Amino acid sequence: MKARGFALDEDALKRSNRVEFVGKSRTDPSIELRVSLADSFPSKAPHVHTTTTVQLKRHQRLDTREICTFGPTRGRWSAGLSSTAAIDEAENVITDVSGIQSSDPKYLDDVPEPASALYYYQNNAFVLVSPAIAAFAAAMSEGSSAQLKLRFENWPGETVSRAGPGRGIVTEIGLKSPAKAESWHDKLVRPSLEIKAKIFRLGAPPPFTTNISDFNAWLQRLGHERTDWMAFVFPEQSGNATTQRLAWLFVRSKHRIEHIRTFVMDGGGHSTRVPGLCSLLERRIVFIGCGSLGSKIAASLAATGVKHFGLVDFDFLEPDNAVRHESGVNLFGFPKVLALQNRLFELNPQVLDNTKMLQMVIGGTNDMAREKELQELLAQASLIVDTTGDHGVSRFLNDICAELNVAQMYASVSNGAWGGEVVRVIPPRTACWMCWFAQYESSRPSAEPSPDVGLFAPGCDQPTFTGTSYDLDVVAGLASSFVVDTLLIEDSSREHYKGDYIRWQLRNSEGQFLPVIEILPIHKRKPCPFCNPN
């Protein structure tokens, strides 16, 4: 350390028994650096702070001025960071963010540094911002402010209080022509406290301080007065150092400043977590059959971001359905379409405003109006998923979808979930369901061991025999990824089909647990009224 020009701070050692070294940055000698060793050094890395008033724009906690010795590029991190190595890392950060340009690729800075991550969140209050509200705030000009309404619900068992723990959702923003949150917000947070607040659009993050006089002083400089609930919107880094997004922060105050974690549902989180699937957001997927398998496929698609659904089923949810169904016992007695919509809403609230439900039997004796509604629903579909396992229904869908030019997916499990199947039909590119049936009728997954097996006792030693939730999950997972794959292939018009039939078998013919997945081609028959009409 001496060789680097750093000296031990004797005072700090005497005063608080801390080992700290003080020196100057070689890059910018106006910056004083302080290296402190944690009590548990060397198992914990040393910390480097700047002590001068110079604040680096990035890679420094603006409140404590600690420089991130993780390094601007991820590859430079080392578990055994020595004091001198920590200084080197700090020097690199200073070089990188102090305006000194470097062509050295090690200074290629791609680590996002969201300012909203630096606040001292109390973790006893949370606020959700829906897309309509976020869009309004995004259109506000820098320096402007607006009225805002918040619905706040205290946690169960807590006293009702604006200052107490709980969660809220912004219900309205703006005064003259306000934007309201989507209708689903009513179901997310129970009607409780209605709070009025003001929102400010800023060019930089609010101060990180929790000290009320410092906060007041900052507000006064902006020409504002503090109220007990305030919201701030400001730009911050996201994705990489050169891209920005708008962050939200709620501040609640009475005797101290409380930073409240604010979640914005503007799709940004979706595209970060599942990049490449954004084109699914506007597609409509119609489910014929909302039983166990249909509910599982629909649930995984809703979680992936799909919000437009069509749900068709005649049945009602029974309490025991919860063994396999996505909807729980609490929804017993609901029509299955409604129970499933409830579950999809939990996973993706936007489902509520974008789902059409039809409680009816396909191919049953329906009135003309009902049949017309079904026809319209099918015509709007990007893809239809049939999980009824009913050949009459599959045949009907095969006919109508050939006419409408809509892709279909047929998913089923055999009795006891010994095996399962997913069949994909994309008219006119692939073979139709009838062609699949003709080709594979005799080689479908079995539902029981072969008759040659002398003794096979289903029961306690065969816990998967009856086919419970996780057995269905396998077929549901295969079907869901096949659905997504099909919709994305349509987007890019790529031809890469190895097969359109997925066959899954959990057990072999002796009844032994031996899972096998195959993907098989389906041939167009000659003649076939759909595939080869001549």
Ligand SMILES: [Zn+2]
């Ligand atoms: Zn055919």
